[in-house]
Amino acid sequence: MARFLTADAFEVPEKRLQHLPFRFERRGGNYLLSNMVGDFVVLTHDEFGRLVDLRVTPGDGLYEKAYAAHLITRRGQQAQHQLLALRLRSRMAFLRQMTPLHLFVVTLRCEHSCPYCQVSRQSTDRSRYDMSEETAQRALKIALDSPSARIKIEFQGGEPLLNFGLIEKIVLAAKAAAPASGKKLDFVIASNLALLTDEHLIFCKAHDVQLSTSLDGPADLHNKNRPRPGGNSHELAVKGIRRAREFLGSDRVGALMTTTERSLDRVAEIIDEYLRLELDGIFLRPLSPYGFAVKTKQFHRYGVKRWLDFYTRGLRYILAVNRAGRHFPEFYSALILRRMLTDRPIGYVDLRSPAGIGLGALVYNYDGRVFASDEGRMLAEMGDNTFKLGHVDTASYSSLILSDKLINLIASSLTQCAPECSDCVFEPHCGADPVYHHATQRDPVGIKPLSEFCARQKGVMSLLLDILNNEPENAAILRRWGGM
């Protein structure tokens, strides 16, 4: 007669178990661990000790927890290796789409005088700061030579509407050339919308061009941050947003805010302004260390601790809005959550390793210089050409991307190899920012214990993890943002 075997027959001798690669750090009295693809698990001090020593047995709870989190495996077992490899490959698949983003700086002229301006804009009467048609055509050829099946052409400035005639020519030329290169195209204009006319809107509608603008909060805050002659930046931005949403569609217009010192105590008002204008969400952005933000000392006005406090209060306020029934994500949190909760390949250029410089985006300046990123262009306006790759007159896509300069910058900043990053529990969801670290520490890797970028990333991810683990109602909202 058949009998069931006793539980002893299923015990796994310690020597049959082995560790899979994982990272850890202390969190209060506990340990936070992550596996090779960034799945998190929290263990007590005792559990961590038992895991390290492989003192685990099927049925003890810890064995199951560690096995499910791919922290341990049985010798001779291959399924977990295959699964981790598959997930890793999925997460890195963004590398198959090379340089999907191309920024055209069509002019450096702008009629605003924002003290935190990152691009060192020039006043409006200096027309030598406009991109020429010849430069634009050469840049377009380089963009269409990128292997990516779908590219986004983003028009930047200064204020790009001041050179709208060139935007029209680039869009039409790109659409004419795209079928031959087999590419799909997306277009965006990053504009303050103060100069938006019906002519602009008609063109954007006809050619499916999206608009992205700046909205720093309620009128007094926005106008203080973004002065222009007449002092009516907010009024014009709001008018432009409403007109554009009505004419192009609500999903064709987005807004970004920049956090200045004045913003820090007003996060709820800033969010309320976005809600009032029925925008789809908000991106709580810190100030960057480039351009006029450094020159006017705006960048040094607050540190990462104050920004994290701002972000935390903002996120809590937004979660309350969502709990009340309105879907309104914080976009940076949503991006991080997609990284943490799914294996979808996310090539967001500012948060990936290998870094997004060149591989994720190329920037064609008004004068024909080509930069590895928009921030690299901003550094050049401050006299630092570290991230200049070439010139449209002499370069090709291959020569730019395969340049020793770019390869060395990317290779030296890989988080998978960098000190402290390579052991960090958050590394699978983080990224390299060689431009930021060069700007702040004169080194593309940076000393991470001193890096405000690092502190910001850890702060955001820690908060999101804390909510996911301990606040069920808010966790459900975060999961929706993450696409689950």
Added chain:
Amino acid sequence: METAVGISIDFDAATQSLSALNAAAYRLVGTAACKIDKRGAHYVCRLTPAGQLDGDSLRYRFLELVTDENVRENLSAKTEPVRNLILSLAFGSLAAPSSQ
């Protein structure tokens, strides 16, 4: 040992790796500076706090960091073969054949 401007901690060089000490010292950058010397069979770590951290707290923190780095080194050595296996399964097909 606590000096007027920092503390010293000794480690037995026979059982404590230099690389783990260096990694722990790196994590302390910004909190304390660490100078590591070899004296006979010992590594001597001299820690100078950057801020208000007192000697006992600094010692405790550094010892925790060293303990963690030792665990990391141990785990890394044990898991390196399987890590390389997983990476080769994930990306090995992208490598060009040696004949090319």
